[in-house]
Amino acid sequence: MANGCRDCRTCTKAGLTRMGQDWVLASVYLCTVGLLFVVKRGVLRHCPQCKHLLSGHRRRIDGSFQD
Template sequence: MANGCRDCRTCTKPGLIRMVQDWTLGVVYLCTAGLIFVMKRGFLRHCPQCKHRLGAHRRRIDGSFQD
């Protein structure tokens, strides 16, 4: 499995920014007792390659992924 994908805004960010985002999101999950995590995983579509939200992936005007 690949570490990330080239169309994902999260996967293409620098490592330090991704680390800060991960820590911040972890604190949010902890403060909400995991409720936001369950809602996010249950109701939003995710990329099969990197597991991030599909809404965070770059697309062309016709809806296809940028390659």
Template structure:
């Protein structure tokens, strides 16, 4: 398989352009998917798994 073709717009983009596009996809994907699959704290908006918990599983205030 060839490394890239000379006629394809994606293959002829610069390294900076390809990296920027991939970074944009990752940021957009995480921004859209995070609220769906990860529970967030209603007060601070951080992910719930980062909050401190007591031994019985309740949250520390």
């Protein structure tokens, strides 16, 4: 977790769970011929620290991160 952030649901998952998630996501990208990857990287907002989707980060009621 050295290169992740503590507010991210993906960074705080167990290693085996993350590995399974990566395999499923890779197969989805292969099935869509990479189109879903391009859409995800080009349209959705990502965390500058861990590069995961910002929608998967925990926030306070006022919208700030829990840091």
